[in-house]
């Protein structure tokens with residue numbers, strides 16, 4: 241059986257350190273600037289994936305200002321989802337082959353396969369970028385500096401904060417591991433949870449679901465809409481849908497930092513929803529596919 245040992249080691253160590261953070265927190269607590277650092281890291285790192293890797297780069301849903309790209313390319317290292325090149329390439333394969341063999345996180349192979357097993361038990365998918373992203377200066381820059389940035393933001397700064405607040409130096413490391421583990425699992429859950437539980441109001445062609453109760457994904461929980469219309473910069477298409485990434489893109493567009501927002505015409509969205517409603521399949525909340 242194939243095993244990608246570096247990935248296995250990294251995930252095991254990360255989760256052991258994250259587990260150790262719980263008794264640490266119980267004993268030592270956390271200073272508010274440290275807590276703020278990790279909350280901000282969660283949000284900025286999360287947007288690094290949802291806004292930049294996913295919507296702007298993988299799906300070309302919006303064109304961001306170069307400065308914004310550099311900023312979120314840096315922030316994305318808070319999440320340890322690997323350099324953009326690799327993430328985008330795998331993700332494009334996921335959309336092209338959803339629920340089939342060439343889908344790297346094919347849900348038909350089971351919940352845990354889609355969640356994390358694919359990272360350990362399958363060779364790293366070959367990196368293939370669409371033409372528009374080849375030789376992209378920001379992507380190349382991030383690729384060169386990924387690990388330096390990541391160690392600085394996830395190890396050096398948190399340790400410095402711990403020392404600064406008179407706690408054991410390794411406390412910062414544990415807190416960071418806890419945050420990174422939570423973030424990784426939220427990203428993984430979009431591939432697992434959002435392909436198993438929830439509703440399919442826009443397409444029943446694929447397993448992807450809208451999972452309104454999973455707001456931690458910063459808007460990406462509307463995964464059925466996203467698979468139906470992947471290029472739309474909105475995942476929560478209704479105005480009130482909890483999609484902070486959509487709101488951030490709208491805010492950036494207002495101040496001139498984002499342009500060319502791609503929006504599916506409302507007619508097409510309504511037609512998709514009505515077609516499903518006519519089939520009487522929109523309200524299913526349980527998994528109906530024969531997932532392993």
Ligand SMILES: [Zn+2]
Pocket residue numbers: 334430431435448463467
């Ligand atoms: Zn998906």
Ligand SMILES: [Zn+2]
Pocket residue numbers: 294298299331335466470
């Ligand atoms: Zn996508």
